Amino acid sequence: MKKYISIIWILGFLLSFQSCSSQTATGDTQTVATLISSGDFSFHAQRATPTNYDVINVMNSLPNTTSTRILDLSGSNYSIDVRKDQLEVALPYFGRVFNPTYGNTSQSGYRFTTKDFIVSQSAGRKGKSIVKIKVNDQSTVDEIIIEVFKNGKAFTSIRSNDRQPISYDGYITKNEETKEKPQPE
Template identity: 30%
Template sequence: MKTITQILLAALVLTGTSSFAQTDKATTAKIVPEKNFTFVATTAMPMANNDINNILMKMNNQGGAGTINLTGSNYDLRITPDSVVAWLPFYGRAFTATMDPNESGTKFTSKKFTYTSVKGKKGGWVVTINPKDVKDGQRLTLNVTESGYASLFVINNNRQPISFNGYIEEPKAKK
């Protein structure tokens, strides 16, 4: 009975750790320079301030104060050679209020942007994206590992910076 429990526990751990679909080294090395991938956000980390930490502690946030679990919520950043589409939440202090609740978060489509990809010394890439046709002066910095894990840092002129952890994947084929 003890052996069955151990086998089931091992299977559960392996299933849980493989549920995020990172890319392999060859795929990552291909899609990052080609500007053709999707960053899928799994956690958000607003800049630490007492107000946000107090609210998260009251919400019994399992990620701990300062980290918000986004798994299963479909927040992503899609990058193609001709566009950048962001659909990400925002938690933190905004310096100017938006009048339209649908414009909250980091949500935009940009057709005019700069994309810089620099290979790191120890592997991975640092990708910088500057949309030119988006209000609020966004700047996105994406640190990608060879295995596809990534962290995204979003700077906005009218809000506190926020960072996200997640992974990159190849774009899904349209059916």
């Protein structure tokens, strides 16, 4: 009898993890495919993964922290908004900057809006889509690569000209509609 109770408890435990991992950000695979093909979507960052070991060592030396190199960003509004005519990036950066700008704290992360960019899309393995964004008018960002899985989860990496690479985990959603302000008469 004890054997059956332990088996049922283990199955219940595993099913609870299955229900947590099957949650999707956007719904079904058709919605995800439509968002990617339209070129009008938002990536919302939930976690940042720096590659600089100095940052990782500092994170590991803090009291009451685990020895992981993943930073939780879920309580904040960090995102990449891709529209047909505009790219808006607001992401934090953790790592080494080779050409720092002193006194200008707005340049400490990736925060910019541009209209000069090229988006290319391709199909990856196991049904994922790969979106590559080449930014032309920013001196710090060379390329943004967003890998979108069938369930709406996404992995983003940013290759920069003056910083070490960093990656982000999150999900994609439909862009919110922007209301145009009425013109004063």
